[in-house]
Structures are given as C-alpha cells and as structure tokens.
Ligand SMILES: Nc1ncnc2c1ncn2[C@@H]1O[C@H](COP(=O)(O)OP(=O)(O)O)[C@@H](O)[C@H]1O
C-alpha cells in the first residue's frame with residue numbers, strides 16, 4: 001500500500017473555506033432589544049407579511065379516514081381573508097394519508113408503510129381538489145409542492161425550493177406544501193409536517209409560523225389529564241420547559257403530537273420567527289393577533305434550514321472521531337473537520353448523511369453531514385489535504401465534514 005504520510009500539525013481544520021454565512025445573517029437580531037412581551041409577539045404576527053400556516057391531519061379529516069370538507073372550508077375562508085388583506089401565505093397541509101385510507105376501504109390508518117404510501121397518493125389528490133375549489137371562491141390561486149428532507153438540506157435543492165416558493169408568492173399563488181409521502185424513502189423521510197413547516201418558514205424567511213391542530217395550544221400536560229392548563233406565552237422555547245409534560249398524538253390520524261410541534265417552535269424560534277399554536281377553528285383569530293393558543297417568542301439567532309435540520313431533526317447514521325486539535329477547532333466555531341484531524345469512523349453511511357462527530361473520549365461534539373461514504377474514510381484518516389490530493393486524487397482533498405454542514409451539540 002502506498003504510504004500517504006501522516007498528520008503533520010495544525011492542518012486538521014481549514015478556517016478559510018468559502019462558507020454560506022452570508023445567507024444566514026442574523027436578520028432579526030435587534031428587532032427586540034429586550035425580551036419581547038406576549039403582546040409584542042402577537043402584534044408581530046398580525047403585521048407578518050409572509051406567513052407559513054401548518055394544518056394537521058386531525059383538523060382536516062375524520063378518524064374514519066375521510067376529508068372533513070366543512071372544516072377544510074372554514075380554515076380556507078380564514079386564510080383567504082389574510083391573503084386578501086395582503087399576506088403572502090404558504091400552507092403546509094397534512095392529511096394525505098388520513099384522507100386516503102377511508103376511500104380505499106380501510107377502517108383505520110394502515111400500519112403497513114407501503115399501504116400508507118398508496119393512501120397518500122389518493123388522499124393528496126383529494127386534498128388538492130378541495131383546496132383548489134375552496135380557495136378559488138376567493139379568487140386565490142394555489143399550487144402543489146411536494147418535498148423531501150433532501151430539499152431542505154442539500155444546498156442545490158434548497159436554493160431550488162427557495163426560488164420556486166419565492167416566485168409562487170410573487171405571482172400571488174399560495175403554495176400548498178406536503179411531504180412527498182407516496183415516494184419518499186425511509187432514509188429521507190421527515191415523517192412530520194410540524195418540523196417541515198418550520199424549515200419552510202426558514203426557507204421563505206417567513207415573519208410568522210402558525211401551527212393549527214386539534215387542541216387550543218400547549219398545555220401543562222396532555223389536555224386529557226385533569227388539571228392541565230393552557231400556556232399563553234412561551235418566551236424561550238429553546239430553554240428547558242420546566243413542569244410541562246408533552247405527549248404524542250391521540251387522534252388516530254396525527255403523527256408526532258406536541259413533541260414535534262415544540263420542535264417546530266424551536267426551529268422557528270432560532271430562525272427568528274414567532275410561532276402561534278392553536279386550534280384550527282381559531283385560524284382567523286390567530287392570524288389577527290387575538291389572544292388564542294400559545295405564542296412562542298423568537299430567540300436572537302438565525303441559521304440555515306440545513307443547519308437547523310441537522311441540529312433538530314436528523315438521526316445520525318454513524319460517527320467520526322476527531323482528535324483533540326480538531327475538537328478544539330470545531331468548538332471554536334469556524335472550522336471544518338478535515339481528514340487530518342479524524343482518527344476513527346464507525347457505522348455505515350453515505351456522503352450527505354447526518355453523522356456524529358465525537359471526541360476521542362467518546363463525547364458528542366457536533367452533528368454534521370458526511371462529506372464521504374463511510375467506506376472511503378479509513379484510507380483518509382490522519383492525512384493532510386495535500387497528501388490526499390497527491391495520493392488519492394483531487395476529489396479527496398475536501399473536508400470530512402464541511403463547517404457549513406456542522407452544528408455543535
Ligand atoms: N402538553 C400538551 N399540550 C397540548 N397537547 C398535547 C400535549 N401533549 C400531547 N398533546 C397531544 O397532541 C395532540 C396534537 O398533535 P397531533 O395529533 O399530532 O396533531 P396534528 O394532526 O394537528 O399534527 C393533541 O390533540 C394532544 O392530545
């Protein structure tokens with residue numbers, strides 16, 4: 001085997017690579033110098049120019065797996081008024097599976113994923129037909145956008161999503177977004193539209209995120225529990241929420257329950273976007289700033305949707321182990337992990353998959369997107385970029401994890 005040399009020094013981390021930080025500037029920092037009050041946040045929601053509204057399956061369908069057209073129409077009426085008042089609206093709508101399994105003759109949501117994919121194909125068509133009809137009564141044009149997780153993490157994809165959504169909004173179209181449930185593979189499945197809606201809000205630089213569900217806000221415990229109380233305002237959803245018990249969906253058609261709604265509120269908060277979470281029947285009051293549901297304040301930080309996805313939503317497929325120098329550089333906040341500072345690799349993953357970056361004592365330091373497949377890495381460990389280029393080829397002289405794809409934990 002060719003000797004390609006060893007780690008020679010301070011070259012485990014390249015701090016001079018181009019980065020996409022220009023895309024991620026802290027646009028909202030400084031909007032509120034002090035902690036905003038609930039009234040400030042509600043005012044910001046009323047004044048929002050671009051709004052992302054997410055509607056859950058439980059608000060659009062019955063537990064028997066059919067669309068509830070009257071509830072869909074009520075939601076559309078409220079949202080059309082916001083559009084007619086000048087808001088640019090992106091609607092993230094669940095309900096494809098839940099609207100499709102009834103017409104296919106199933107009594108309950110199918111357990112088998114392939115049958116759910118077939119149900120989604122049927123339900124998505126029904127959903128769009130009814131949205132088209134209901135919005136057209138107000139002269140509002142809609143367009144379907146079916147996405148996968150890749151569309152929010154690979155830069156070529158998310159720039160594509162961003163420019164398409166932007167153009168649709170410029171043309172006065174309401175994009176109706178859902179995950180591409182019928183064809184999505186388990187590797188790239190979001191599985192819940194709460195987080196997807198928050199990432200879409202980040203991508204379109206929304207001014208507000210509205211999560212519409214079957215319960216009027218965040219409660220101190222699942223609302224079926226005696227004594228559970230609604231919380232009106234969460235000033236910092238990123239911090240520990242003491243004394244709050246969150247649970248899964250109980251509707252039989254929803255997924256994720258309150259857990260993923262809080263994750264969505266966190267993604268929105270660190271994107272500088274306020275969130276209101278309420279019952280679908282209060283869609284109108286929520287966008288009018290009335291005191292319904294729970295509002296979540298933004299925190300002063302803004303990141304790319306890709307970084308947010310890595311931080312909040314990805315399930316790492318493997319691990320690379322960084323040496324002490326690389327760990328220090330990564331913790332310093334501006335460095336990529338280079339092969340020269342990488343001493344181990346564990347698990348089976350492909351380039352682009354989320355992975356852990358661990359220190360040699362086994363602690364998680366960061367999460368990131370792998371620059372290489374796991375089976376390419378062993379021959380690269382400890383080698384400088386120059387050595388990689390000379391002995392393995394130019395295409396190996398890249399970071400193991402680029403800093404744009406790296407998030408400290
Ligand atoms: N602390 C909590 N506060 C409010 N709802 C909660 C809480 N914990 C669990 N839930 C459950 O989350 C459900 C909403 O989530 P889900 O069924 O996934 O809705 P959707 O279909 O709108 O996404 C509520 O109906 C409620 O039963």
Ligand SMILES: N[C@@H](CCC(=O)OP(=O)(O)O)C(=O)O
Pocket residue numbers: 055056057058093094095096097098120178179181191192193194253254255256257
């Ligand atoms: N994409 C899926 C919905 C996934 C989902 O998040 O459902 P929900 O918890 O009802 O918002 C569908 O349309 O059936």
